[in-house]
Amino acid sequence: MYKRRRTEIKTESGWKRIKFKDLKCGDNFRLFNTKLLGFGSKPVEDDEGNNSWFAIGKPYRKNGILTVPAIEEKPTKKLIDKGD
Numbered sequence: 001m002y003k004r005r006r007t008e009i010k011t012e013s014g015w016k017r018i019k020f021k022d023l024k025c026g027d028n029f030r031l032f033n034t035k036l037l038g039f040g041s042k043p044v045e046d047d048e049g050n051n052s053w054f055a056i057g058k059p060y061r062k063n064g065i066l067t068v069p070a071i072e073e074k075p076t077k078k079l080i081d082k083g084d
Contacts, residue, residue, distance in 0.1 A: 004035075005031050005032065005034070006031065006032040007020040007023065007029060008030050008031075010030075010052075020059060020066055021059050025057055026055065027055045029053060029054075030043065030051055031051075046072070052072075053070035053071060053072055054072075054073060055068050056070060056071055057069035
């Protein structure tokens with residue numbers, strides 16, 4: 001059973017662990033479900049299998065749960081073509 005979520009942001013030197021509440025707009029981030037003692041983790045994926053996103057706002061609480069507005073790391077063609 002997984003008990004915690006680990007947050008990492010992409011930096012020039014690789015992935016760096018941070019607190020979710022410290023995400024900033026523009027951060028490329030990924031999440032992992034981790035076990036209570038930190039041993040073993042599983043990447044969080046959305047319904048399309050994406051496991052990395054860009055924050056497009058600051059973290060906030062929604063119904064008591066910390067969340068952040070985000071888009072997938074590799075935008076779909078539909079999102080890219082929206083500007084045409």
